Amino acid sequence: MPELPEVETIVRSLAPSLIGRRLDGRLVTAVRRYGKYILIDTAAGDTLTVHLGMTGRLLLDAPRGPHTRTVFDLDEGAGTLLYDDIRKFGRAVWNSSPPVLGPDPLSITEAEFLDLLRHHRSRIKSLLLDQSFLRGLGNIYTDEALFRAAIHPRARNLSAPRARRLHQAIVEVLQLAIEHRGSSISDYVDSEGRKGTFQLLHRVYGKEGQPCLNCATPIRRTVVAQRGTHYCPKCQRR
């Protein structure tokens, strides 16, 4: 469900409501994103670490539902932060550090990105999904970035010009998606229950059979790295 833009949107919607308030008795000092992880720091030194997996939601002052897994109290009875998760792939636990991941795609420079890419030989889609390579991209934004960069998902050993194009496409698509508050395909909502709108601007993800916006060739769906992969067979070459 949540990739970098969705997690960033949740963090931004959560921060003003949580900072300065008490969460399970601890004063919240910061709400941060680390890749797809949400980190809520407290003055007590404890950090609530949340990964939403595929269907997780963090909701402020929402009613308990059938998939509510944890309820965190705010200010002794003056509100709640709910952790909901249909498929239970996610986690919301105190003081469990996330693993060390690769650089943030919005912070890495073009030169650093090119250098990082040079050290890997695998298919570009697999690489972009690997959180120890770059942190925050998932299946939607990988497909959307590769389309914008006109690179085939199974391409390897990208030339410098193609790698530069890819870096630019990643930054562009992530920033645009954040501006549109993420993509709501099936489950995603922010901490106030609001859906994002970037799904309306997707160019390939979930568009199998529909005409490519550039060349009208039908968008193809295949499987790469065990994930549904959407691309234009004419515009995106290896």
Added chain:
DNA sequence: CTTAATGTTCCCCA
């Protein structure tokens, strides 16, 4: 009934 779904991890094999 079967398949696929915004994710991660672990195991096996080349």
Added chain:
DNA sequence: TTGGGGAACATTAA
């Protein structure tokens, strides 16, 4: 050592 495939986790919807 690196990378790829498959399975597992759990639930819902088409």
